[in-house]
Amino acid sequence: MATRQVRSDLFGHPRGLTVLATTEMWERFSFYGMQALLMLYMTKYLLLPEHARNVLGLGQFRAFLASLFGPMSDIAFASQTFGIYSGLLYGTPLLGAWLGDRVLGKTRTVAAGCVLMAAGHILMASEHFFLVALSCIVLGAGGVIGNMAAQVGLLYAPDDHRRTRAFGVYLITLNIGALAAPLAIGTIGEKVGWHYGFNVAGFGMLIGLVTYLAGRRHLPPDRITQREEREKLGHSERRRVLAILFLLIPYTLYGAAALQAYGIMFVWADTAVDRVVLGWEVPVTWIGIVDGVLTILGVVVANRIWIALATRGREPSDFAKVAIGYFGVAAAFVLAAASALLPLVPVLLWIAFFLVLDLAYGWTEPPIQSLVSRDSPPSVNAMMMAMLKATSMLSYFLLGWLGRFYEPLGAPLYWLMDAGIALGALVMLIVFRRPVMHLLEPEHDPPAQVSRA
Known part of the structure; x- marks a missing residue:
């Protein structure tokens, strides 16, 4: 697909990357603020009997989950809810991708998603609408996540080697939002009031919407593929899609392990980590500030290493x-499991865990996004990017289910179990390498046939 030629203004990249990355920064500001507060909010406030009885549909929802998974403690129920909510955030982009590709176009779909997400965060001001608010956020995220990532890829020609680094820039910028979220949303939520924190997240989404609409002239032009224009995938294109689906299997396990750092780990750290500095107990959500900085550092370090190695081929x-x-x-x-053996974990040791984790993110997220964006057939590019995001849905569902083992196993064995899951993903990736590389080898197809309804 031809790309629009625009001037560069951000590290040698098109202006559209600035617009998309800044919008995503505010979306992530809201997302990570919600993520930082959600488990603590549920276990320390919402699930207390005097509050839980006021939540619309909560009793029925808990009874439904119990019918599927058996009785759950409050922590297990909170983990399951966190996993379902977070997972659906990455599942609805499949619907959003269909709307972006076939119906509304990516720009309108992203704008509508921002509006829904803002409304959801504002509804969190009342615990009565807790489940309604989560539903609005989930539906809104469906319009935003996959379509914006696809627009990043569409800024570049297929053979443009800046693409991987562009996703690195995109990751750095969104992590500025992740860095600011605990400082603003987390502090206000923990120290002032949970509901005030959620409203700050909604305000951030409104800023993101204004940013996106103001810069839409710099975005790739929308091309809505009509049903009668839909091209059948050729043989080599189907092979590429299959190769990507293979890669998403270990990626699911990797996500289920890595994302534990933002769920039950907050509950664990609330009592297990020594967070007192100069006589003042630092809010547990502030680890997100450190996480944001270290994630940016991880991407920068990885990019510098890649550039240095590229100069030597x-x-x-x-x-x-x-x-x-x-x-x-x-x-x-493994480091977290060892740390959990201590009676009280020094905060520097907890920060060391995030340092190792975030250095690993720098080697994982930009390359996998670049690979999917580059190797996906153009006619299903947004859909395949949404599939990548939807993989996190399965990761979060698995993460939520695994939460039931936290109390029986105890923290050291639970974190060691996560390490084993990540190693399982690595082994699976190695096993899949040869068939995936074979499927990605180019083949010459006859001209694609156009299906007409």
Whole structure:
């Protein structure tokens, strides 16, 4: 697909990357603020009997989950709810991608998604609408996540080697939002009032919407593929889609392990980590500030290493980069398991865990996004990017289910279990390498046939 030629203004990249990355920064500001507060909010406030009885539909929802998974403690129920909510955030982009590709176009779909997400965060001002608010956020995220990531890829020609680094810039910028969220949303939520924190998240989404609409002239032009224009995938295109689906299997396990750092770990750290500095107990959500800084550092370090190796013709493939990232996640949770054996974990040791984890992210997320964006057939590009995001849905569902083992196993064994899951993802990736590379080898197809309804 031809790309619009625009001037560069951000590290040698098109202006549209600035617009998309800034919008995503505010979306992530809201997302990570919600993520930082949600488990603490449920376990320390919402699920207390005097509050739980006021939540519309909560009793029925808990009874439904119990019918599927059996009786749950409050922590297990909170983990399951966190996993379902977070998972659906990454599942609805499949619907959003269909709307973006076939019905509304990516720009309108993203704008509508921002409005719904803002409304959901504002509804969190009342615990009565807790489940309604989560539903609005989930539906809104469906319009935003996959379509914006696809627009990043569409700024570049297929053979433009800036694409991987563009996703690195995109990741850095969104992590500025992740860095600011605990400082603003987390502090206000923990120290002033939970509901005030959620409203700050809604305000951030409104800023993101204004940013996106103001810069839409710099975005790739929308092309809505009508049903009668839909091209059948050729043989080599189907092979590429199959290869990507293979890669998403270990990526699911990797996510289920890595994302534990933002769920039950907050509940664990609330009592297990010594957070007193100069006589003042630092809010547990502030670890998100450190996480944001270290994630940016991880991407910068990885990019510098890749550039240095590229000058010598030795830059590893995206496949190899992802494998290194999976190993790093396993190492991080081994460190967490060892730390959990201490009576009280020094905060510096907890920060060291996030340092290892975030260095691993730098080797995993930009390469996997670049690979999917580059190797997906143009006619299903947004859909395949949404599939990548939807993989996190399965990761979060698995994460939520695994939460029931936290109390029986105890923290050290639970974190060691996460390390084993990450290592399992690495082994699976190695096993899949040869068939995936074979499927990605180019083949010549006859001209694609156009299906007419």
